[in-house]
Amino acid sequence: MSTKKSHSNDPATLVGVFKQMKPPMSGNPVFSAQIEQFWDAQEKMLGEAEVFAQHWFERRHEAVRTALQAARSASSANSSDPSNALQNMAEWQRHSAERLVADAQEWFETVARCAAxxxxxxxxxxxxxxxxxxxxxxxxxxSSKSEPV
Structure with missing residues (x-):
C-alpha cells in the first residue's frame, strides 16, 4: 500500500501546469502583451521595495545609534540634575517620531509609484x-480572401 500523498501545490505539479499553459498562451497575442507587462511591472515594484527597505534599515540603524548615544548621555549625566538626561531622551524620541513619519511617507510614495x-x-x-x-x-x-491556387 502506498503512503505517498499528492499535493496540489507541489512544485512538480505547478511546473506541469505551466507547461500545459505555455502553448496556448505563447501563441495567443492576447496573452503575450499581458505577460510581458506583468513581469515588467513586477521588476519595477521589486526595485521600489528594495529602495524602501534600504532606507527603512538606514533609519533603524540611525535609531539604534542615537538611542545608544542618548542612553550613554543619560547614564553619565550629573545625578543631581536629571533634566539633562530627560532632555537627551526627549530629543531621541523626537527624532524617532520624525523617522516614523519618514517611514510612513516613503511607504505611501512607494505604494503610489507601484500602483502607477x-x-x-x-x-x-x-x-x-x-x-x-x-x-x-x-x-x-x-488570407481568407485569397484565391485558391
Missing amino acids: YVAESEAEAVEKTVDDVAAATKSASK
Whole structure:
C-alpha cells in the first residue's frame, strides 16, 4: 500500500501546469502583451521595495545609534540634575517620531509609484493587445480572401 500523498501545490505539479499553459498562451497575442507587462511591472515594484527597505534599515540603524548615544548621555549625566538626561531622551524620541513619519511617507510614495506602474503597464498591455489582435485579424481576413491556387 502506498503512503505517498499528492499535493496540489507541489512544485512538480505547478511546473506541469505551466507547461500545459505555455502553448496556448505563447501563441495567443492576447496573452503575450499581458505577460510581458506583468513581469515588467513586477521588476519595477521589486526595485521600489528594495529602495524602501534600504532606507527603512538606514533609519533603524540611525535609531539604534542615537538611542545608544542618548542612553550613554543619560547614564553619565550629573545625578543631581536629571533634566539633562530627560532632555537627551526627549530629543531621541523626537527624532524617532520624525523617522516614523519618514517611514510612513516613503511607504505611501512607494505604494503610489507601484500602483502607477501597474496602471501604466495595464494600459500599455491593453493597447498592445488591441494592436496585435487587429493585426492578426487583418492578416487572417487577407488570407481568407485569397484565391485558391
